[in-house]
Amino acid sequence: MTDKAHILSRAFEDRIFVGVAAAVALAAVVVALFPGLSGYRVNIAGQLACFALLALSLDLIWGYAGILSLGHGLFFAIGGYVIGMHLLEHAVATTGVTPDIVQFMGWKALPDWWGPLESFPVALVAALGVSFAVAFVFGWVSFRSRVGGVYFAIITQALVYVAMLLMFRNDTGFGGNNGMTGFQTIFGAPFQTPGVAKGLAATSLLVLFAALVACRLLMIGRFGRLLVATRDDETRLRSLGYETLRLKLGVWCLSAVLAAIAGLLYVPQVGIINPRVLSPELSLEIAVWCAIGGRGRLAGAVIGAVLVNAIKFSLSATMPELWPFVLAGLVILVALIFPNGLLDIGRWRPTWISRPDVLQPGDAKP
Amino acid sequence: MTRFIRKAAAIVLAIAFMAAPALALDRAAIVAQACGGPGSMTEAAAALTAGVATASKDDAAWAATLSGAAIERTLKCGSPPVIAAPAGARDAATLAPATSADGTSPLLSLKNRPLFETARAAATLFSGVTQGERGAALSALERRAGSLPPELFEKAADAETDVGLKERILGVGQAALLNSPDVSKRISAIERISVSADRRSLTQVAGLKTDPAYATDQAFKAAVDAGVASIERRLQISNALNTLYNGLSFASILFMASAGLAIIFGLMGVINLAQGEFIMIGAYVTYAVQEVLRAAAPDLLDWYLIVAIPIVFLATAGVGVFLEATLVRRLYTRPLMTLLATWAVSLLIVNLVRVGVGTQNLQFVTPSWMSGGHLLMGDFIVTWNRLFAIVFAAATLVLTWVVLKRTPLGLNIRAVTQNRAMAGCLGIATRRVDMMAFGLGSGLAGLAGLALCPIYNVNPQMGSNFIVDSFMVVVLGGVGTLAGTVIASLGVGQINVLIEPLYGAVAAKVIVLLMIIAFLQWRPDGLFAVKGRRK
Numbered sequence: 085m086t087d088k089a090h091i092l093s094r095a096f097e098d099r100i101f102v103g104v105a106a107a108v109a110l111a112a113v114v115v116a117l118f119p120g121l122s123g124y125r126v127n128i129a130g131q132l133a134c135f136a137l138l139a140l141s142l143d144l145i146w147g148y149a150g151i152l153s154l155g156h157g158l159f160f161a162i163g164g165y166v167i168g169m170h171l172l173e174h175a176v177a178t179t180g181v182t183p184d185i186v187q188f189m190g191w192k193a194l195p196d197w198w199g200p201l202e203s204f205p206v207a208l209v210a211a212l213g214v215s216f217a218v219a220f221v222f223g224w225v226s227f228r229s230r231v232g233g234v235y236f237a238i239i240t241q242a243l244v245y246v247a248m249l250l251m252f253r254n255d256t257g258f259g260g261n262n263g264m265t266g267f268q269t270i271f272g273a274p275f276q277t278p279g280v281a282k283g284l285a286a287t288s289l290l291v292l293f294a295a296l297v298a299c300r301l302l303m304i305g306r307f308g309r310l311l312v313a314t315r316d317d318e319t320r321l322r323s324l325g326y327e328t329l330r331l332k333l334g335v336w337c338l339s340a341v342l343a344a345i346a347g348l349l350y351v352p353q354v355g356i357i358n359p360r361v362l363s364p365e366l367s368l369e370i371a372v373w374c375a376i377g378g379r380g381r382l383a384g385a386v387i388g389a390v391l392v393n394a395i396k397f398s399l400s401a402t403m404p405e406l407w408p409f410v411l412a413g414l415v416i417l418v419a420l421i422f423p424n425g426l427l428d429i430g431r432w433r434p435t436w437i438s439r440p441d442v443l444q445p446g447d448a449k450p
Numbered sequence: 451m452t453r454f455i456r457k458a459a460a461i462v463l464a465i466a467f468m469a470a471p472a473l474a475l476d477r478a479a480i481v482a483q484a485c486g487g488p489g490s491m492t493e494a495a496a497a498l499t500a501g502v503a504t505a506s507k508d509d510a511a512w513a514a515t516l517s518g519a520a521i522e523r524t525l526k527c528g529s530p531p532v533i534a535a536p537a538g539a540r541d542a543a544t545l546a547p548a549t550s551a552d553g554t555s556p557l558l559s560l561k562n563r564p565l566f567e568t569a570r571a572a573a574t575l576f577s578g579v580t581q582g583e584r585g586a587a588l589s590a591l592e593r594r595a596g597s598l599p600p601e602l603f604e605k606a607a608d609a610e611t612d613v614g615l616k617e618r619i620l621g622v623g624q625a626a627l628l629n630s631p632d633v634s635k636r637i638s639a640i641e642r643i644s645v646s647a648d649r650r651s652l653t654q655v656a657g658l659k660t661d662p663a664y665a666t667d668q669a670f671k672a673a674v675d676a677g678v679a680s681i682e683r684r685l686q687i688s689n690a691l692n693t694l695y696n697g698l699s700f701a702s703i704l705f706m707a708s709a710g711l712a713i714i715f716g717l718m719g720v721i722n723l724a725q726g727e728f729i730m731i732g733a734y735v736t737y738a739v740q741e742v743l744r745a746a747a748p749d750l751l752d753w754y755l756i757v758a759i760p761i762v763f764l765a766t767a768g769v770g771v772f773l774e775a776t777l778v779r780r781l782y783t784r785p786l787m788t789l790l791a792t793w794a795v796s797l798l799i800v801n802l803v804r805v806g807v808g809t810q811n812l813q814f815v816t817p818s819w820m821s822g823g824h825l826l827m828g829d830f831i832v833t834w835n836r837l838f839a840i841v842f843a844a845a846t847l848v849l850t851w852v853v854l855k856r857t858p859l860g861l862n863i864r865a866v867t868q869n870r871a872m873a874g875c876l877g878i879a880t881r882r883v884d885m886m887a888f889g890l891g892s893g894l895a896g897l898a899g900l901a902l903c904p905i906y907n908v909n910p911q912m913g914s915n916f917i918v919d920s921f922m923v924v925v926l927g928g929v930g931t932l933a934g935t936v937i938a939s940l941g942v943g944q945i946n947v948l949i950e951p952l953y954g955a956v957a958a959k960v961i962v963l964l965m966i967i968a969f970l971q972w973r974p975d976g977l978f979a980v981k982g983r984r985k
Contacts, residue, residue, distance in 0.1 A: 152786045229974040234721050234785050238921040245918045246963045249956040408801040415794035419787050
């Protein structure tokens with residue numbers, strides 16, 4: 085009892101976290117109940133929530149366990165493709181209209197094995213199950229041979245790159261270059277219904293809130309502390325008798341499932357999924373969100389994702405060619421001056437060279 | 451159509467051998483035949499073709515003129531028949547100037563046209579004045595060599611004065627021997643052709659399976675079957691060599707791209723995600739050198755690739771040193787952050803080039819010494835541009851090895867790689883070594899870009915096509931040894947090229963990745979990792 089009370093009190097210790105979580109909850113309420121918001125803004129809020137969830141999932145593995153994945157777009161895409169298949173099946177079942185994908189793939193109808201995905205619970209279980217299974221197999225194989233640090237980062241990058249090449253092929257059977265689009269209805273309601281966009285955005289924000297709170301509780305508990313110990317000195321933890329393989333594999337799979345949920349929520353809001361979400365650039369960008377926001381505190385990931393994507397949205401409307409320069413500048417600035425992202429601003433002292441001998445959370449040792 | 455020509459050719463042959471004993475050409479009779487109906491025209495063409503081998507040079511020249519006249523319809527069948535020409539008509543049989551130029555031209559049927567063309571070419575082979583004329587005639591005959599009497603080529607080769615052309619005539623003659631009436635000659639011709647195997651001789655020998663002798667003569671059948679088998683085997687070998695060669699050139703590029711990565715990773719535990727962009731910078735600097743040479747010293751333009759080597763190396767090494775001093779140095783204890791920072795740099799470089807130079811592919815001059823190649827066997831051509839990449843990579847390998855093993859800088863690099871703290875204690879300026887090594891690695895990537903110029907497309911995106919493959923090489927090869935990088939690039943390069951034709955480029959990448967992940971189960975630190983305590 086006291087232990088639980090202790091954890092709950094600690095959960096509210098971090099003021100930035102409390103502020104971010106409260107802001108997310110508030111945003112969910114505003115999006116759901118405030119009628120004056122334009123559809124565009126609601127949609128942006130929903131998309132930002134999905135990106136924040138994606139960044140949160142990466143923060144678990146990078147910020148806490150010190151393992152950088154440059155392939156998290158893979159799990160995001162798994163969620164997105166499964167929900168895409170669900171929405172296509174659903175469109176056929178409710179409207180009877182044959183989707184475009186059937187035509188450009190040269191099929192007669194959607195493949196038979198997509199059939200069960202017409203039910204949302206099945207699709208949900210499939211998305212979570214597939215991302216879990218892929219993460220488990222890849223993680224087990226990698227962590228067992230103690231691949232970590234930079235090796236792990238570039239192998240995950242190769243993984244997502246290969247997945248992108250695969251999905252770009254028409255023969256792979258998921259729409260190739262065009263991906264999936266032309267979704268008509270969700271839970272029986274046409275996408276044009278005013279409430280649908282609001283509902284999706286509010287759901288995304290609520291899921292983000294729930295994930296924030298749940299991850300926070302998990303991370304200040306025993307599991308989280310063991311993860312931090314793994315990050316800071318894995319050898320010592322192993323010699324103390326802890327099996328770090330299980331810890332790393334656990335957080336890796338959890339992170340993958342969260343990323344898949346983000347993809348699941350994202351695709352209905354943008355109405356398309358194609359292999360471009362598998363490009364290594366996107367996966368790198370996720371890491372950039374975390375790095376800019378600050379790692380190892382959950383709130384930082386949300387702040388980073390929202391900030392970077394807000395800049396991206398506003399720039400792509402006015403001067404899209406400027407965006408890569410801004411992004412590159414931000415990353416270099418953060419890398420050089422704020423070693424742990426914007427969360428460092430409070431502690432920042434004007435020395436032009438950051439002190440290289442101080443390890444930051446999430447940094448594998450050289 | 452081909453069957454039809456073959457039939458016609460058979461008729462020509464049959465008639466040719468009947469007519470063979472005649473030593474001189476019976477000009478008047480042939481002109482009369484040429485002025486007859488389609489049937490007799492066929493005979494005329496046959497007589498011309500058969501006769502030129504034994505005819506005098508004068509007769510051969512006449513035969514060339516007559517068949518040319520028949521083809522161009524300047525033969526006028528009056529009495530006497532004449533050949534019309536702008537300079538004045540000439541008697542068709544004697545070529546003496548003639549007064550009248552009346553009469554109609556006989557119509558050349560579709561069937562007879564190739565026969566007369568053959569006759570003209572055969573006659574020109576004997577009577578042609580210039581070597582070029584005779585060579586062109588031989589080229590025309592080459593395609594129909596199978597339907598010509600073999601003696602024709604033997605005689606022509608005897609008469610030929612130019613050594614190169616003589617060789618060619620003998621080669622074509624062998625193909626003609628395939629149709630000799632003497633079976634033993636045919637068999638020996640098959641055996642000789644099977645040695646110099648390419649795709650065309652395969653069609654020639656395999657075509658003999660439809661020959662009547664194939665069904666009746668056992669020895670002939672065996673020779674044809676053996677010949678086909680031997681040519682196919684040689685073609686397979688040449689195909690395999692082709693694949694190996696392409697793989698080797700791909701591996702050379704990979705090696706140059708990843709050697710720098712591996713050295714830097716071994717030394718500082720840092721992966722430079724901008725390595726692909728250094729390749730791109732190398733290619734763009736090469737382009738700049740080419741353009742400067744074009745403007746300032748056009749005589750040297752042919753050698754721009756050679757001139758560019760030191761410039762490219764120094765330029766990319768300079769960019770690398772600058773990057774190390776301003777960015778990478780400050781992130782040494784944070785290798786994962788270095789990944790992101792160097793990625794940002796690559797984003798910056800790509801977009802700067804895009805805005806500054808444009809997104810289009812750059813146009814490179816192919817130096818005269820680099821175009822074409824040498825036909826080694828069968829279909830296997832050693833193309834000079836790929837050979838350049840291979841030789842260049844080999845030279846780079848040797849030089850890098852010398853730098854690492856025989857120079858003070860190399861000694862320092864190896865010392866810091868093995869134990870940074872101890873090397874520092876012994877007075878090595880480790881930060882300076884890092885900077886030099888980073889420059890060396892970047893310079894190597896720039897040289898990879900130079901070697902790519904004649905083979906691949908050069909545009910701002912080109913770096914990203916190589917970067918994942920070169921990472922895989924580093925992971926597979928391990929760090930600290932050049933040998934690991936060499937073997938890993940050979941492996942990744944060859945596997946890519948081997949699988950590509952079978953299952954496609956994407957499958958090749960998938961299989962390479964899966965193999966590397968599986969491989970890491972067995973050797974987590976790469977092929978040639980230094981043995982020691984697991985970290």
